Amino acid sequence: MKMVFRWFGDDNDTVTLQQIKQIPGVEGIAWALHDEIAGDEWPMDKILDVKKKADQAGLHIHVVESVNIHEDIKLGLPTRDKYIENYKKTIAKLAQVGVKVICYNFMPIFDWLRTDLYREASDGSTALFYEKNRINNLDPFELVDQINANSDFTMPGWEPERLQHLTSLFNAYRGVTSEDLWDHAKYFLDEIIPFAAEHDIKMAIHPDDPPWPIFGLPRIITSQEHIRRFLDLHDSPYNGLTLCSGSLGANPDNDVIAMVHEFAERIPFAHIRNVRVFENGDFIETSHRTQDGTVNITGIVQAYHENDFTGYCRPDHGRHIWDEQCRPGYGLYDRALGIMYLWGLWDAYQQASSYQGKKV
Template sequence: MKMGFRWYGEGNDTVALDQIRQIPGVETIVWSLHHKQAGEVWETAEIEAEMARITGISAEAAARGVTRTLDADVVESVNVHESIKLDKTVLGLSRDEAIENYVTTLERLGRAGVKVVCYNFMPVFDWLRTDLWHPLPDGSTALYYEKAVVDQMSPESLIADMEKNSGGLTLPGWEPERLASFSELNAAYEGVTHEDMYRNYKYFLDAIIPTCEEYDVKVGVHPDDPPFDIFGWPRVVSTKEDLATILSLNDSPYNGLTLCLGSFSANPANDAVGAVRTFMDRIHFSHVRNIKHFPNGDFTEVGHRACEGDVDTVGIMAAYAEADYTGYIRPDHGRHLWDENTTNKPRPGYGLYDRALGIQYLLGVWDTVRRGR
């Protein structure tokens, strides 16, 4: 197992690579070219420059005696253009044009040495919360989902609320360029069914997997977040049955999962540990985090320790350790702790401290299980 840490890039993240390098156990930076829009080709020079930045050590750090390096094996995400999900031309691109660009990007990432690419197949919005800075009893804040608000709120008002509360940082899945075209996308999804989405999904996988196999790049789909339909749009990566269906659409081992256990567990009926054990050989990348459910359908994100919420993070890490898992794992959304709520406000869910604490907890379970074998 290789532990990773998501980083949004120089000038686009409140956390520095030098800080991440000091977290025990972290080997991989999970990165992306966040200025690239869905459907755009990633240029070789851009890829190589970002990977060199991640894997290198600055002259200033070297002068301080820093020698520890990180790798850039995992990209999160190369976003799938809406034309691929819809099988129709939208936002100026046809499905086949968008797929051709996606294949070119995968080829270039593979040539550069990237091993895993995360993506999602969610319509319009990549993820949804109603409060980005919800206060918790310990004084920290965290992402929060309030069911009644979503039931009563229009997508347009939600977009305005997210832009207002983003802290001035771009939110993946809520990019201004995407949101500016919301009306077109909303109209394009009218009448689209789950069956339509699966049919288009298979077409996409069949088109990209030969390139994945040739250039040794595994792709892993991220579960829907939250894992149920919203605003009438069909979501198809929400349940254990959905995951099995997606893996059956193309049986290549390069077609796999980015199994985000927090997103998956936002539906209390989903069994996170069972999913890990069932799909172990197709989980290329995993996010481990914790959430707490409320009887009215709300949920909040909490610390990684299992007893803090309703996700069995101990059982998850034990399952990975018992299986000698060799893929990539990272902590996911953490609380915003200490001065992060005031002086150095991070991208919601992506502060430094709680993710660093979470890594130590997850590795502690891993080490304990491995030592006891």
């Protein structure tokens, strides 16, 4: 298991590379050019600037999260070929600087959804929160205004350039079914996966967050069955999965441990985080500790260990603790605590394996 830490850039993150380097076991960053519009080819000078800064901090840039997919590709419009060519050009550039994995998603319009960015817990910490009934009766434009009110940081998947066209996007998706989205995903994979393989970069699809349809928009990466179908669309080790325990774990019917065992060889990147799901379908993001949520983090890490996982891993969304002022879900303190919890589990399984081997 190779540990990385998501970083949004010098002027877009309260966490510094020097702080990341001090977290035990962290080797690199999961990064992106967050000021680039989805569909545009990434400029080489900006890529090299990130590499230079990471190199100076002693961190690698093997994982990119994310190279966003233009909506025309998801919609299957004739213009998609232009944006797919730009995607290929970006892949070729990323290969030149040593990138090994690209995390991305295929969610229409919204990359993720929460109703509260700072819901207070009983201990005084705050965290991202999803209120199911509110979403069922909420105007998406109201939610956009709420997210954009957090103007200090760009919110991945909620870029103003994209959301200013919200009305036209909803109109474009009217009548688009989940089967249409599957067809459009296959078209994208058939173009991208052979090209990514030539450049030795693994594409790793991120599950839908949350893992069910919202605002009438189709979603296709929501369950073990759907992930199996997606990986079968292009049977290649370069068509992989970013297995996010928090996204999938928001639906208690999802067995994340079983997914680790089934898809282990197709997981180049893992997000490990916890959520607490309530009986009414609401959920809040918690510490990474198993007992604090609904997701069996202990069992998930054990499953990775049993499958000799050598891919990249990071803690995902953390709480906001100790009065830290930070991007929602992406502070330093709780994610650093999460890393140490994950390492504690991993080291314990390593030690147990070593002990069992000696007894034999």
